[in-house]
Amino acid sequence: MHIAFLTPEFPDSNLSRSGGLGTSIKNLARGLVAQGVTVTVFVVGQQEDSNFKSEDIHIISVATKNHMAFKWYLERKRYQKIIQKHIDKEGIDLIEAPDWTGISAFMKFTVPLIIRLHGSDGYFCHLDSRKQKRKHQFLEKRALKGADAIVSVSKFTADLTKQIFGLNKTIATIPNGINTDDFKPLDIAINQGQLLYFGTLIRKKGVLELAEIFNRVVERVPHCTLLLIGKDANDVFENTSTVSLFMALLSEEAKQRMIHLDEVPYAEIKAHIASSQVVVLPSFAEAFPMTWLETLAMEKALVSSNIGWAKELMVDGVTGFTVDPKDHELYAENIIGLLNDSDKCVEFGKAGREHVINHFSTSIIVKKNMALYNTIIKK
Known part of the structure; x- marks a missing residue:
């Protein structure tokens, strides 16, 4: 063939x-x-x-x-x-x-x-x-x-x-x-309290909602950090940089706890996933996202959106949490719960990888x- x-x-x-x-x-x-x-x-x-x-x-x-x-x-x-x-x-x-x-x-x-x-x-x-x-x-x-x-x-x-x-x-x-031999857990120290978002920085990926969510997380978990990895995109509604809109929504404290890396070699993404405690991907528009598969395959706790395709990939409360990104308070609460419970992060991570191996x-x-x-x- x-x-x-x-x-x-x-x-x-x-x-x-x-x-x-x-x-x-x-x-x-x-x-x-x-x-x-x-x-x-x-x-x-x-x-x-x-x-x-x-x-x-x-x-x-x-x-x-x-x-x-x-x-x-x-x-x-x-x-x-x-x-x-x-x-x-x-x-x-x-x-x-x-x-x-x-x-x-x-x-x-x-x-x-x-x-x-x-x-x-x-x-x-x-x-x-x-x-x-x-x-x-x-x-x-x-x-x-x-x-x-x-x-x-x-x-x-x-x-x-x-x-x-x-x-x-x-x-x-x-x-x-996904090749689960390529994407697997790495023996890398976890940066406790670090949240990771990776992908294009664009409205449809829930990036602007993430700013509001992170403000709430910072208020209750002062040691937390957010690592954003991805290229900026011009916002289709405001006709300006999505990163500039994101920064404008952050509180002063949240701005101090956030790092943006514009471009990272694909080979290095795995290390950033492995070293983060929780991955946050609150997207409004996907089909069957590779970023979610990569996260689960690497045994990372994931807080995703709960829209359409999510039910075909995630198992809420088992592989992570699926939440409406517009419900900023509930989304933040789920993140905070994981940041304060390392055992739950491990439990979700192992279940997520097993789910991917068995189905994807x-x-x-x-x-x-x-x-x-x-x-x-x-x-």
Whole structure:
């Protein structure tokens, strides 16, 4: 079997910066390779063309090309031609693409095209209560309707996407997976009282709610600290830096107890997770977040949001706490309870890792994907 991925991002030092989407694709690609599957990844919209192998994954970087007009259409057709040449030459059996901005719209191949719902622009606009740009809506709907099959990383994302785009297709659900040998507990001293948030600093991730929550935690646990790791993003409602909005919400004492690291090499994230006492991820908009899986796999107590997908990943009161981020007082109370109870942190951590191993480890998720691929290819 030869599976190819079409994606705008993929974690590699030779490519542009990648986020959770690229990480989830890489985890799946590595798992497939370990099962003897040949994997090619087409990473489009890059700064330069290149062709190389990394961990036995064939990576083809495709640089952006300028067009006088209709770039959104002409680039997609150019990508199609490049990919089809590799299909013909290398015997690729199936192409997988994400739903984000309808990257596969107007593309037709001689092999099946499957779209995986990681969260489209329309999906996130809906969760943010924002109006989606008409062009993005058109491209995403076109891509979804043109796909030979659709799979989603969560049932919540599948159901909401069907509602938003008026789809009547059957959508399978296969969650993101994680290599629990890569993400495991580390023998690192814990900074007692340290909270960790990692990910893009943006409103939809609950960052502004976290400021209000942290103010309440600081009042009752004076020794606590908050480590924020992630790039700043321009706020879609205020049209200004999210970090500046976050700082404006903090009390003077909370400002003294907070550290922001703009960018940390991906390899170093594990050490920051391991050295923190509690991880706080109060997001309003996710599909099936890799940051949550990474936290649980490393045996860390997690206080997350309680929205939609959360019930498919977390077990409230067992792997951590799931709380409405807008309920600042309750969210703070749950954090404070963990900061004052190291045994409970350990208990949640162990239960979280066991939960991930049993339900979301790469070995389990890869087999489900291979079964799906085989069914689609045979059809």
